[in-house]
Amino acid sequence: MKQMEEKILRDGQVLPGDILKVGSFLNQNIDTVLLGQIGEEIARLFAGDHVTKVLTIEASGIAIAAAAGMAIGAPVLFAKKHLTSNVDGDVYSTVVHSFTHGADYNVVVSRDYLGSEDRVLLVDDFLANGHALRGLIDLCDRAGAYVVGGAIAIEKCFTGAGDKLRAEGMRIESLAAIEAMSEDGIVFRA
Amino acid sequence: MKQMEEKILRDGQVLPGDILKVGSFLNQNIDTVLLGQIGEEIARLFAGDHVTKVLTIEASGIAIAAAAGMAIGAPVLFAKKHLTSNVDGDVYSTVVHSFTHGADYNVVVSRDYLGSEDRVLLVDDFLANGHALRGLIDLCDRAGAYVVGGAIAIEKCFTGAGDKLRAEGMRIESLAAIEAMSEDGIVFRA
Numbered sequence: 001m002k003q004m005e006e007k008i009l010r011d012g013q014v015l016p017g018d019i020l021k022v023g024s025f026l027n028q029n030i031d032t033v034l035l036g037q038i039g040e041e042i043a044r045l046f047a048g049d050h051v052t053k054v055l056t057i058e059a060s061g062i063a064i065a066a067a068a069g070m071a072i073g074a075p076v077l078f079a080k081k082h083l084t085s086n087v088d089g090d091v092y093s094t095v096v097h098s099f100t101h102g103a104d105y106n107v108v109v110s111r112d113y114l115g116s117e118d119r120v121l122l123v124d125d126f127l128a129n130g131h132a133l134r135g136l137i138d139l140c141d142r143a144g145a146y147v148v149g150g151a152i153a154i155e156k157c158f159t160g161a162g163d164k165l166r167a168e169g170m171r172i173e174s175l176a177a178i179e180a181m182s183e184d185g186i187v188f189r190a
Numbered sequence: 191m192k193q194m195e196e197k198i199l200r201d202g203q204v205l206p207g208d209i210l211k212v213g214s215f216l217n218q219n220i221d222t223v224l225l226g227q228i229g230e231e232i233a234r235l236f237a238g239d240h241v242t243k244v245l246t247i248e249a250s251g252i253a254i255a256a257a258a259g260m261a262i263g264a265p266v267l268f269a270k271k272h273l274t275s276n277v278d279g280d281v282y283s284t285v286v287h288s289f290t291h292g293a294d295y296n297v298v299v300s301r302d303y304l305g306s307e308d309r310v311l312l313v314d315d316f317l318a319n320g321h322a323l324r325g326l327i328d329l330c331d332r333a334g335a336y337v338v339g340g341a342i343a344i345e346k347c348f349t350g351a352g353d354k355l356r357a358e359g360m361r362i363e364s365l366a367a368i369e370a371m372s373e374d375g376i377v378f379r380a
Contacts, residue, residue: 023300023302023303024302024303028267028268028270028299028300028303029265029266029267029300029302029303030256030259030265030266030267030268031265032256032259032260032262032263032264032265032266033263035256035259035260035266036260058248058249059248059249059252059268059270062249062252062253062256063252063253063255063256063266063268065253066220066222066225066252066253066256066257067256067260069220069222069225070222070225070226070257070260072222073222073223074222075215075219075220075221075222076219076220076222076225076253077218077219077220078218078220078249078253080218080249109218110213110218110219112213112214112219113213113214113218113219
């Protein structure tokens, strides 16, 4: 998606440790013109896939999922993160390791909101090591829901995690796919 | 807003302790048709107020703020909650007490994203005791930003917190304003 790549080149900041800072337009201060375009593009990519639910993980995926859900016309569900391990029986639960925070989280959704009749589109701001996405896939598996694929604002292709998911048969669409990045520049996948 | 009141009457659940559960359509599983209507209604209410930024607090305010920001055409900024008190100098910070979680949170936004040139619309899903909204007002005061008002999906008027803010001169618009509620029913402000 051209607008996303241009925005990353103009306003993204590459920091040491393979960090791409996009807080100025994507995941803290959100450019809502771009957000609307992101929603429309995700809806276009998954048109005809009969998505019944857009699933994301709090907090930085919510705005993107909301834009996608509005464009698709499907409800948005967000999985909650908890540090505590006392999870009650009314939820589907999985464990996701966060490298950013150096901790394991329980990621949960209510059983009331996800079921075997659902065709789920997973949405997140970043795909780096794939842990968050695999956690969401696991929640869908537990619910018996079908995953139509994942829509990611920015994929760090150089980790290999997205291609590994693709090799396993998962459809992953990234609006910006970064092959390489350094302080000298960013190379997008052709 | 008629659609919001109807949705609350149809799908909201009043639980003991003055809790209104709206997870099925507003703050966990989000009805994106309603969400689009919420965004348009907030944009209508604050048309002409030259809003330059929509500010909310993670996580359940983000989708509503995103819808409002897209309808208004202004960026959305979300303040982050931290349990830890080690807040660096690049942020504006305030403390908010959460009755839901029985803890004090540091609520922070980056200094890069909020400034004295901003005309800020505060957005949240609920106004109950007003603590979250007062925290956001405090962040704006620290940034020297002007607060044009607050847009709230559901106000629990019976707490008096919203009317206290109004008496102090703050413009508060609630899409559904609940005067009284019990398991027997819900009474909206006329």
